[in-house]
Amino acid sequence: MDWIALALSLRLAAVTTVILLALALPLAWWLTTTRWRWRHVADALVALPMLLPPTVLGYYLLLALGPRSPVGALLLRLTGTSLPFTFPGLVVGSVLYSLPFAVQPMRASFARVDQELLEAAWCLGASRLRTFSRVVLPLSRTGIVAAAVLTFVHTLGEFGVVLMLGGNLPGRTRTVSVAIYDQVQSLDYAAANRTAGVLVGLSFALLALTYRTQREGATRWPTT
Template sequence: MLLTADDLAALWLTLKLAATVTVLLFALGTPLAWWLARSRSRWAHPVAAIVALPLVLPPTVLGFYLLVAFGPHGPVGGITQALGLGLLAFTFPGLVLASMLYSLPFVVQPLRHAFEAIGERPLEVAATLRAGPLDRFFTVVLPLARRGFVTAGVLGFAHTVGEFGVVLMIGGNIPRSTRVLSVQIYDHVEALEYAQAHALAGGLLLFSFVVLLAVYAGQPQRRSF
């Protein structure tokens, strides 16, 4: 067996983390992307810039500030302690929260573009056919933005699987709690266990390629009537 029990635990933890983050990001990112796509508010640009920050910041910067915020004297730490939840740093929930921030642009941006591509007209048509706002969202926006949701989900999931810097800063390296695949590979390399590192790294490489292939092959063709 090429994978050790620790490897499998890291793999399982990674999948759990990526799935949790993707689901939560859909819930948070859909209304955010909708607002960014349609708002004429002067806050739209600053918010869009903040959402995109993780694309350009070194993960260590994000991780560092999250660590401070999660800490006993940070704003988030204060809240979680007041709620009796303890501190988030070096826990799975802390990892989820950090990963959500880190992967946010990978979910929000495809959704935003998909919503923008739909335009006003189909929504106006639906409104004159007596569809209310929620009805319009579920019967017109969702089906027309289907490709955008697939892209957002795949990218959000894959990007969470691949994160390293933020995880190391915020999660530490606790087996079965915060030690994910990318950290496990790092550990193998540190220990000169190249065969183990190859098994995991090669697997991730293949996974990432397949995911990107799926995204590009499934690009929507622009159609409008």
């Protein structure tokens, strides 16, 4: 059992979830409300990581963040480090990889907020930001919780992006899924079993807990 890899995976999932919540909330709201004529392009871009093979995403990120690309070169000049094969590099990859899993549930619940409620808030003097925080967010709680859990669990199980972008440095970029891969490669099936079991149990427990809170959230205010 590779506890160091598990701790790293949990840390990566937590950091990714926090960053993605901050990023996806405004993005999902914008996608829900915009009347921009190219919004379908934005929609497709956001959904793309869901369908792309993770290795493809990881490969492009490796090229884009590497020292030979303009972005990578700029980062190297500014920070003195290069992102590939580091923990921050993994975070960048995970954020992109899990973006649709954060945005889609939020969008679904934002779209369910009645336009009349927004208009009522505006007529009561509430700015758009206040309307979002006092009306839209509380009414979208279940969607936001779902987004957070899906992001966390999805990041926990990521493999392809990590392999391409992070390599396999113990304590720095070796995540639990890479550890399982290593254990299988070295024919240590017993260790692989234990690690995989922990991962399955953890993901299952988190999802079950979320569905439970969602049920409660759904019945708290009877629909009228």
